[in-house]
Amino acid sequence: MNVQELATCAVEKIAAKAMILNNQHLGMVVQWEDRFYNSIRGNTILGHPDNVGSPDNPSGIYPDYVTISQGFGVKARRVFRREELREAIQEMLDHDGPYVLDIIVPYTEHVLPMIPAGKTVKDMILK
Numbered sequence: 001m002n003v004q005e006l007a008t009c010a011v012e013k014i015a016a017k018a019m020i021l022n023n024q025h026l027g028m029v030v031q032w033e034d035r036f037y038n039s040i041r042g043n044t045i046l047g048h049p050d051n052v053g054s055p056d057n058p059s060g061i062y063p064d065y066v067t068i069s070q071g072f073g074v075k076a077r078r079v080f081r082r083e084e085l086r087e088a089i090q091e092m093l094d095h096d097g098p099y100v101l102d103i104i105v106p107y108t109e110h111v112l113p114m115i116p117a118g119k120t121v122k123d124m125i126l127k
Helices: 005-012 027-036 064-073 082-094
Strands: 019-020 075-079 099-104
Touching: 005 064, 019 082, 064 075, 064 099, 082 099
Parallel strands: 019 099, 075 099
Antiparallel strands: none
């Protein structure tokens, strides 16, 4: 959320590791749109709506977090396929300095469990 923290990590030699579950949308908002507003989008797509990046459309990835990270002097890698993930995580953990792992996931994947607005833990959505 604060990209300048990459500079802090690089300059101060903080070996922080970050994994971005990148669905090319404002993910939490999209999940609410899908679950409670019939998937009506309110400008939640990152990039051009006619060319949304995904594991099947790498040319539409926006923004390019790998290039941004490298611009701050932080090592980074992007993963498109599940079978690449284990190796990429190990590479990230083995790296001595800060590292950003950009994992491209379908926007249809939701984060669960979630608690709807105005509800309690007993109203938690699990699937």
